[in-house]
Amino acid sequence: MPVLHRNHSVVPLQPSDYREYQGVMFSALYPPEDIRALQGFQVRDDDVFIASYPRSGSTWMEEIVSLIFNGGDVSRVATVPVYERVPCLEERPVGTRVPNRRLLDAAAGPRVMKTRLPWSMVPPQVRQGKGKVVYLARNPKDTCNSLYHFHRMSRCHVTPESWAEFFFHFVEGKVEFGSWFDHILGWQTHASTYPTKMLFVKYEDLHKDPHMVVARVAQFLGRPLPPQTVDTVVKHCRFDNMKANPMTNYSNDDRFDFSQSEFLRTGTVANWKKFFLVINSLDFDRIYAERMQASGLQFDYDRTGEFGADRDLDDYCFR
Numbered sequence: 001m002p003v004l005h006r007n008h009s010v011v012p013l014q015p016s017d018y019r020e021y022q023g024v025m026f027s028a029l030y031p032p033e034d035i036r037a038l039q040g041f042q043v044r045d046d047d048v049f050i051a052s053y054p055r056s057g058s059t060w061m062e063e064i065v066s067l068i069f070n071g072g073d074v075s076r077v078a079t080v081p082v083y084e085r086v087p088c089l090e091e092r093p094v095g096t097r098v099p100n101r102r103l104l105d106a107a108a109g110p111r112v113m114k115t116r117l118p119w120s121m122v123p124p125q126v127r128q129g130k131g132k133v134v135y136l137a138r139n140p141k142d143t144c145n146s147l148y149h150f151h152r153m154s155r156c157h158v159t160p161e162s163w164a165e166f167f168f169h170f171v172e173g174k175v176e177f178g179s180w181f182d183h184i185l186g187w188q189t190h191a192s193t194y195p196t197k198m199l200f201v202k203y204e205d206l207h208k209d210p211h212m213v214v215a216r217v218a219q220f221l222g223r224p225l226p227p228q229t230v231d232t233v234v235k236h237c238r239f240d241n242m243k244a245n246p247m248t249n250y251s252n253d254d255r256f257d258f259s260q261s262e263f264l265r266t267g268t269v270a271n272w273k274k275f276f277l278v279i280n281s282l283d284f285d286r287i288y289a290e291r292m293q294a295s296g297l298q299f300d301y302d303r304t305g306e307f308g309a310d311r312d313l314d315d316y317c318f319r
Contacts, residue, residue, distance in 0.1 A: 021035055024121075035117065039123065048113070049114070050062055054176065059242070059248060063242060067233045079247070119189065129193070134198075135200050137184055138299075140180050145275050145276070148163060148167075181287075185292075185295060
C-alpha cells in the first residue's frame, strides 16, 4: 500500500478562495482544474476507494482499511499518518504543486485512497465499476454538526458566523462538496448498479457492532481476517485510542486550529442534540422526507438519551 508524504504551509482562506465547479463549492485544496483532470485518472482493478461526505467518519474507516491491508499488524501503521497511507484523490495539498492524483499515478498497488467527491465527479472508470468502493454514510444531523465544528477549526475554510448560518447553508447544499442529499443519492445509485463493487456502511452500525462491520469490510476487500485479528483492529480503532494517536488525530497538521476544536471531537451518535434547536430538527426531518423518501435510506439519530430539553426554542427557521 503506497504512502504519500506532504508538507503543509497554510494561511487562512477568504470567502473568495472558494470556487464553484459544476454547481458544487470547493476550497483551494481542490482546484476545479484538478477535479476536471480526474476524468482521465486511470483506475486499476485492485484500487480501493473510501468514499464519504465530509465528516462522516472517514478517518475511522481509513484506519480500519489500512490495518486490513496490513493484516492487522498495528506496528505497520504506527509511524505514518493515516492521510499519507490513505491519500485524498482530489486534493492538492496547500504549499505543493503536485496534486495527489499524480503521485497516485506512480504509486505501486494496491492503492487505497479516499474521496469526498460526488459520484458524478469521480473518475469515469469508477462509475463504470472498476476498483472497489467502501462508502461510509453518517446520519445527516451529526454530519452537519461535526462539519460546523470542523469549519471552526480549519484554516482552509471560512469560519461560520453562527450555527444558524451554517445550518442553513448545509441544508441548502451551499457547503464544500455540495449537498449531503445529492452526495449520498449519487453513491447509492452506484451501489445498486455495481453491488459487488461497492459496500455501503453506516457510521452508526460501525458504532453498534464494530466487529461485524470490520469483518464485513475485510471480506468485501478479499482480505478476510480471523476473529482475533478483527478484535485487534477494533481495539486499535476505538475512538479514544485514535483520538490519542498522532497518526490519526491530525495533531501534527497545521491546517487546523486546535484551540477551536479537536479533529476527532466526540466520535458519538446523537451529539447533534446539543446544538440543533427543536425547529432545526423538525425542519431537517421535513426536508429529509422530501428528498430521501424514494431512497429507502433510514438512519439512527437517537442512540444517547432524550432530545435536549434544556435547549431554548428559537424562532430561527431556514424556510
